Amino acid sequence: MQRRLLCALLVFCMIVAGVEPTWASPSRLRVRLFESRQALDSLQILGNSKIVSPLRMHLAGSTQIKVNRDRVEVIPLDLKGRIPNLKHPLVSAPYIIIEPASGPGIRVRTSAEVERVYGGRLHFSVDSSALLVHNEISTSEYVSSVVGSEAPPSCPLEALKAFAVMTIAIVERKKDGELIGDSTREQAYLGKQYATAPVRTAVRTVMNKRWLYGKNSVRPYYHSTCSGGTSSGAAIFGPGAAALKYLRGVKCVYCAGSPFWKDKTSTVSLDSFRALFSDTVPAISGFDEAGRPLQLVGSKSDGSVLRLTGYEAWLKIGRQYGWGLVPGTRYSYSVNGDSVTLKSSGAGHGVGLCQWGAAGLANEGKSFDQILSFYFPGTRIVEKR
Ligand SMILES: [Zn+2]
Incomplete structure (x- = not known):
C-alpha cells in the first residue's frame, strides 16, 4: 500500500x-521517417545541430544531408541557405547520427512544403541509393x-x-x-x-x-x-477478428461534422477497373448491418471464380487509384457505359473507434x-x- x-x-x-x-x-x-513518399536523396537541417557519430562535430547554421553513392554527406549551407561551391563535403560516412545542438528538436525540410521538427536523434544511412532517415525517440x-x-x-x-x-x-x-x-x-x-x-x-x-x-x-x-x-471486426477483417469481442458495430451519428460524412461519388474507366479485378467486374454479394460490402464475386475470363472480401477489394481500389477515390469501406459501384461509378461514405476501415x-x-x-x-x-x- x-x-x-x-x-x-x-x-x-x-x-x-x-x-x-x-x-x-x-x-x-x-x-522510419517519410516512408510513404518517393525515395529521398537529400534534405536540409535548418539551424544549428551536432553530429554525434561517427565523430563529434558541432554544425553551426543550416546543413544539407545528401546521398552520394553508398555514403551520406554533410554539406554546410551559406547564410542564404544556398549550397556553397565546396570541393569536399564536411563529413562523408556510411552512417551519420545527428542531434539538436540546443532547444527542443531538429528542424528538417524535405521540400518547400514539408518542414517538420523531430525530438531525439536522427540516423542517416543509404538504402538502394536513397536516403534512409530513422528517428530515435x-x-x-x-x-x-x-x-x-x-x-x-x-x-x-x-x-x-x-x-x-x-x-x-x-x-x-x-x-x-x-x-x-x-x-x-x-x-x-x-x-x-x-x-x-x-x-x-x-x-x-x-x-x-x-x-x-x-x-x-x-x-x-x-x-x-x-x-x-x-x-x-469479423465483418471487415474476417473470422479471425471475431475473437476480439469488443470489435462490434455501433451506431454513430457523432461524426456528422467530418468532411467524410457525406456520400462521395467517383468515376474510373471500365477497362482499368476490370483489369484491377483480373478481367472481371465482380458483383457485391451482401452488406453488413452498417452497409459495408461483405464479399465480391466475379467470373474471370478463364472460367475461374474471383472471390474477395469487401475489405480486400477496398484495399485494391485504394492502392490502384489512391485513397481519396473511395475513402471508406462503405461503398458500392455500378457500370455506366465505358466507366464505373463508385459511391462511398466515411473514411477508413470502419472498425473500432471513429x-x-x-x-x-x-x-x-x-x-x-x-x-x-x-x-x-x-x-x-x-x-x-
Ligand atoms: Zn462515426
Missing part, C-alpha cells in the same frame, strides 16, 4: 513539474506526437485522452527500440509540432491507466469517420472512458498498479 502511494505521489509530482514519466516498456522507439514523445498527428483539428481534450489510451495500448506491444513507420499504415507520426500542450496533458493524464476487456489488454482499431455506424465521432462525443460532454466503452463495448479503464 505504501509503495502504491509512493508511486502515485511520484507520478503526481512529475505531472506537476511537467516532467514526462518514464515508460515501462518500451522506453525508446525508432521511426523516447516513447512518451512518440505517443504525444502520434496523438496530435492523428487527431482531427480542434479536438477536445477527452477525445485526445481516448486517442492517447489507444496509442499507448498499441505501443505497449512493441519491443524496446523496435522500428516502426511514420505513415497511417501504422500510425501517423508528423513530429514534435503536433505534440501540443493539450495533447501532452491528455497523454500524462492517462498514462497510469490500463484499458482492459476482462483481464486482457485491448487491441485498438480506429478510423477517421464511420458516417453512421461502425462495423464488427475519430470524428469521438470528438463529437467529447463535445457532448462524454469522458474519455465513456468514449472508449461506446466504441469498444465491454472494455473498461482501471488504474495501473
